[in-house]
Amino acid sequence: MDGIAQLLAGFASALTLSKLGYCFFGVMMGMLMGVLPGIGAMATIAMLLPITFYVPPDSGLIMLAGIYYGAQYGGSVASILLNLPGTPSSAIICLDGYPMKNQGRAGPAIFLTTIASFAGSLIAIALLVGAAPSVARLALKFGAADYFSLMIVGLVAAASLTRFGIARGLAMSTLGLALGLIGTDVATGTFRYTFDNMQLADGLSVVAMAMGLFGVAEIIHMVGTRAARHGAVTKVSLRDLVPSRVDLEQTPGPIVRGGLLGAVVGALPGTGASIGAFMAYGLEKRISREPEKFGTGHVPGIVAPEAANNSAAQASFIPTLTLGVPGDPVLALMMTALIIHGIQPGPTMIAEYPDIYWGLVASFVIGNVLLLILNLPLIGIWVRLLQVSYRLLFPVVITLICIGVFAVGNSPFHVMQVVVFGIVGYAMRLVRLEPAPVLLGFVLGPMVEENFRRALQLSRGDLMVFLERPASCTMLAFALFIVLFSLWTSHRNAQLQRVSQ
Secondary structure, three states: OOOHHHHHHHHHHHHHHHHHHHHHHHHHHHHHHOOOOHHHHHHHHHHHHHHHHHHHHHHHHHHHHHHHHHHHHHHHHHHHHHHHOHHEEEEEEHHHHHHHHHOOHHHHHHHHHHHHHHHHHHHHHHHHHHOHHHHHHHHHHOOOHHHHHHHHHHHHHHHHOOOOOOOHHHHHHEEEEHHOOOOOOOOOOOOEOOOHHHHHHHOOHHHHHHHHHHHHHHHHHOOOOOOOOOOOOOOOOOOOOOOOOOHOOOOHHHHHHHHHHHHHOOOOOOOHHHHHHHHHHHHHHHHHHHHHHHOOOEEEEEEHHHHHHHHHHHHOHHHHOOOOOOOOOOHHHHHHHHHHHOOOOOOOHHHOOHHHHHHHHHHHHHHHHHHHHHHHOHHHHHHHOOOOOHHHHHHHHHHHHHHHHHHOOOOOOHHHHHHHHHHHHHHHHOOOOOOOOHHHHHHHHHHHHHHHHHHHHHOOOOOOHHHHHHHHHHHHHHHHHHHHHHHHHHHHHHHHHHOEE
């Protein structure tokens, strides 16, 4: 009952006019950028992050969160109409969404994914209300060694979920950790890896890194691709949105299973929405009596992953806010916004800042209701938006990125960092390296170092402290299991590929 009472208090806070305005702006921007292929939540949040420095922390977090889960709603629209995912987590929707569009059922596909998004979000919100406070109370018993091991699990989990293998993922996580060392050593006050450049005394800018690796690099990658020169898309009217009775009968089970699976996956540090969506699709195909229909325009193939990616997106706030370990790179940026305001996410956050936590959870409900109400009537606008030439859109986005990063520190040096990280991010794409683990490692790097050093100070330099504490030992064993399982899976897949050839 305490959770329900606190949630009601959160609604009282979130329903103020100013916070409703930030929530509305966030979900609309998220949905808008989710519809446009290749931009997504990360680049949008990176562009708008400087705004949060000038507003109350709860309002800024509500806006950024709205962008994040709003993008999940919009991402499926481009997947269905263009076979181009608006967000990484909506890529799996292309497998059955685009065939449904080719069958003249684009309207029902968009309607059903909207309903699945809303239902999956409600499942995650229930988990936030019921489980997050318990997780926070458990985390209060953690020591420095336990936190170090937990962050290692998050980094390893993020590395293992990259498309190009865990070895490359771990290399990128390590690169992020190394970049996080640049600047002033908090313990000794000495400069590290600054090369006598005083502009690096405070370290690299996480905003510039995010904008470069995800915003600029994505735009460079998209120039000249099919997404940049797409033509007309199918027109969808409100009348076309009505699904058939058969479609509705196939919907409830996959939505519930996908939502539950996404909530569990999203609550694990370092996983995020994409893996939840792919796992939900695989689960539905495995248990289906008609697996051959998947990939041909089958309704469970769109509603299960759609429910999972929205559920996982909002459940990923659990490790971010209660443990201080980002659920995914997007949450790492939001965590940065809170830290800038002097609020350290972790096990004491719910107790110290209940208005922020419960106001955020209440805003999830409000934002998802807004998205449910707005998404369907705005389908005509989204269809016309997809016809806008990217030759006009890309320069506008680049300009906004430069303005946003300059506003963070009023320094041209930050803009130069965006350019450098943009080029590096594009080069990483060419050699099949993912930028997400880099950002996650960069954000977690200082915390990993701090807890590692603190644990050694308390144990007088004895490394066995990480194995003697049960929680730390269990988490390190789990991280080792993830590495070994990923290597075994890669080896097995390589053998199967050789056999098939």
